[in-house]
Amino acid sequence: xxxxxxSGGGVVQPGRSLRLSCAASGFTFSNHGMHWVRxxxxxxxEWVAVIWYDGSNKYYVDSLKGRFTISxxxxxxxxxxxxxxxxxxxxxxxxxxxxxxYGYSTTWDYWxxxxxxxxxx
Amino acid sequence: QSALTQPASVSGSPGQSIxxxxxxxxxxxxxYNLVSWYQQHPGKAPKxxxxxxxxxxxxxxxxxxxxxxxxxxxxxISGLQAGDEADYYCCSYSSSLSVVFGTGTKVTVL
Numbered sequence: 001x002x003x004x005x006x007s008g009g010g011v012v013q014p015g016r017s018l019r020l021s022c023a024a025s026g027f028t029f030s031n032h033g034m035h036w037v038r039x040x041x042x043x044x045x046e047w048v049a050v051i052w053y054d055g056s057n058k059y060y061v062d063s064l065k066g067r068f069t070i071s072x073x074x075x076x077x078x079x080x081x082x083x084x085x086x087x088x089x090x091x092x093x094x095x096x097x098x099x100x101x102y103g104y105s106t107t108w109d110y111w112x113x114x115x116x117x118x119x120x121x
Numbered sequence: 122q123s124a125l126t127q128p129a130s131v132s133g134s135p136g137q138s139i140x141x142x143x144x145x146x147x148x149x150x151x152x153y154n155l156v157s158w159y160q161q162h163p164g165k166a167p168k169x170x171x172x173x174x175x176x177x178x179x180x181x182x183x184x185x186x187x188x189x190x191x192x193x194x195x196x197x198i199s200g201l202q203a204g205d206e207a208d209y210y211c212c213s214y215s216s217s218l219s220v221v222f223g224t225g226t227k228v229t230v231l
Contacts, residue, residue, distance in 0.1 A: 044223075044224055045159070047221070050220070059218050059219060060219075095166055095167070105173075106155045106157040106212045106213060107169065108169060109169050111168070112166065
């Protein structure tokens with residue numbers, strides 16, 4: 001069965017960095033685009049970034065460009081999100097989600113359980 | 122990349138039908154057949170309910186249906202059940218090579 005398991009969340013001080021991972025299993029990881037979506041406590045969903053099946057294209061929400069980097073290692077079936085210069089407003093649950101397509105759509109049929117990132121001094 | 126506009130809450134009695142609207146612009150909802158709807162129960166990950174405006178994934182009840190007119194998409198839940206009580210988010214591809222979510226709607230079953 002398809003599984004997505006996020007890890008790497010935790011408490012981090014403002015200005016520091018954190019790398020999230022999303023381990024995929026149960027499907028051919030290299031055939032699917034992958035997304036990161038976040039949700040601040042008590043708030044709605046916010047799309048963060050997408051990466052093409054082969055890593056050739058990456059797109060980000062404008063507000064995060066330059067601070068966050070999405071990447072993948074198809075040999076390890078793992079998706080990553082490198083988060084730099086973290087701010088209090090980055091506090092959220094971060095979800096990875098599988099795109100049904102090779103690249104980029106809004107059809108995300110499997111989601112991880114989420115990992116909580118808390119930015120606080 | 123402004124959020125799509127949804128009503129904050131919608132309620133209905135068991136067995137009734139409700140409709141949730143999702144208002145966007147001609148740069149997102151109105152330009153692409155790429156509106157999806159996600160259901161989220163408290164403390165859980167979102168779940169795909171409708172994709173490409175009107176399509177239903179396998180395993181999703183036909184009580185859920187999607188439609189679109191111009192810049193506004195809608196999700197209708199018919200035969201409302203207690204288990205439908207959740208938050209619902211619409212989502213659209215945007216011409217700025219990004220994805221935008223709706224503000225979210227809390228559905229309450231009375």
